[in-house]
Amino acid sequence: MRTAKIFMSAMMALAASTSAYAADISDGKVKIGILNDQSGVYASFGGKYSYEAAKMAAEDFGGTVLGAPIEVVTADHQNKTDVASNIARQWYDTEGVDSIMELTSSSVGLAVQALSKDKKKITINTAAATNELTGAQCSPYGFHWAFDTNSLAYGTGGALVQQGGDSWFFLTADYAFGYSLEKSTSEFVKEKGGTVLGAVRHPLSTADYSSFLLQAQSSGAKVIGLANAGLDTSNAIKQAAEFGITAGGQRLAGLLFTIAEVHGLGLEAAQGLTLTESFYWDRDDESREFGKRFMERTGAMPNMVHAGTYSAVLSYLKAIDKAGTDEGDAVAKALKELPVNDVFAKNGRVAENGRMISDLYLLEVKKPADSKEPWDYYNVLATIPGEEAYLDPAKSGCSLVAQ
Known part of the structure; x- marks a missing residue:
């Protein structure tokens, strides 16, 4: 009997404790x-x-x-x-x-x-x-x-300039994300000694990149920076291949490109792309x-x-x-x-x-022959310290931070 009372007291205490915890959670x-x-x-x-x-x-x-x-x-x-x-x-x-x-x-x-x-x-x-x-x-x-746009620009933009890609032209998604990515990358390209020859903006989810790609091709820039994401980037890369842009010596930089888009595009089309991600499953x-x-x-x-x-x-x-x-x-x-x-x-x-x-990680998409298993898509070129890649909070313009 005494054991039963002790057990019941313990259960009531546990229930009261749980209720007290849940009481601090909105709607339980x-x-x-x-x-x-x-x-x-x-x-x-x-x-x-x-x-x-x-x-x-x-x-x-x-x-x-x-x-x-x-x-x-x-x-x-x-x-x-x-x-x-x-x-x-x-x-x-x-x-x-x-x-x-x-x-x-x-x-x-x-x-x-x-x-x-x-x-x-x-x-x-x-x-x-x-x-x-x-x-x-x-x-x-x-x-x-x-x-964010600063870290991606620091990783991909700065790295390609150091590899000889010192002149750039941008294909930019026509909304806040695209503008920010183009701006940040341009700043790092110039900081590393490169030049920006121009830019063209395209609507989100456009189907035809021909006029935009022709402008980029005629610019003579060594690197065409794709300041877009998702299917916009993938479709631009596919159509660039049809125009013979990479075959002609110009290089494509996917400024926001992930393994999901590489998989959708396939290694044959994506090989050689340089990009930055903050996670790689095979790390x-x-x-x-x-x-x-x-x-x-x-x-x-x-x-x-x-x-x-x-x-x-x-x-x-x-x-x-x-x-x-x-x-x-x-x-x-x-x-x-x-x-x-x-x-x-x-x-x-x-x-x-x-x-x-x-x-973050500076990555290069492997050639098909170098991929040993499904989703084995990247060579890790470098680890990019976050303290370098992200903007100093004191310079961010955020009112929460002492400037």
Whole structure:
């Protein structure tokens, strides 16, 4: 009898403890929204694969945080800012979503981050590239993982100039992301002693690049920088081959290109491309184990967006656990205090402006004959220290940082 009373007392204490923990969690659960392009030019870049990466992180964390269950939901913003904003508002106002992540495309990322700032909700961008997210449009609740235009430009732009590609012409996506990537790369090209001969802008998801490529070809530039992403980059590379651009001696630089696009394009077309990613599945034993698990779920190897989303979700949950609540200010503070050590980043840190700083990798796409197995696509040319590749927070223009 006495044993039964002791057991019941222990169970009641545990229940009270669990209730106390859950009481610090809004709605009694933590709900994370993965908002991205699932049907357009960036569907492979992030899309359903980021959703799976987020679910993997929630499962690996244990499925609960502070005694509350973790739920991951997703939606397609169709690369439309108004659609994304409406979904985000509905998620926050009626569906109990606590944080929104991934956010493919810079215009969407900026819009949702601004909305989330008003509602004191955490956003972690893992697929939008513009520096403005942690620059002039930074937010105390906004964080930026995986890459940005400055780090990509530093990696690919600077490296090609040093390899002799000292004159550039840009094919640029006609929106905020493209402008930012072109600007950052141009600055690094000039800093390394190169010149920029011109640029042409194309609409998002255009089907015909002929007039743009002819302008780039006639410029005589040694390097044609593709300041776009997803299928836009892949289609530009395919059509460049039809015009004999690389056969004529000019070089293509994919300024935002990932293993997902290399796979879609094929090694025959993509071979020789130089690019920068912040994750490669075949980097070490830990990344290979993660890649294998991801492949079993999706049929594809993860790129930096997918692995970055995994890291962002994991870091968010760790921050809630540290803060003892999912309240925005407390979680934001914890995110900036915790180091980032996971399969995506080693010894990463979150700066005052919300930029997560970790290493990147300068990569070259292998020739078909050099690839030994499926998804064995890269030669790792160099590790790029994050402290060099990312903009100094004090120079970012973010109001959260002492300038």
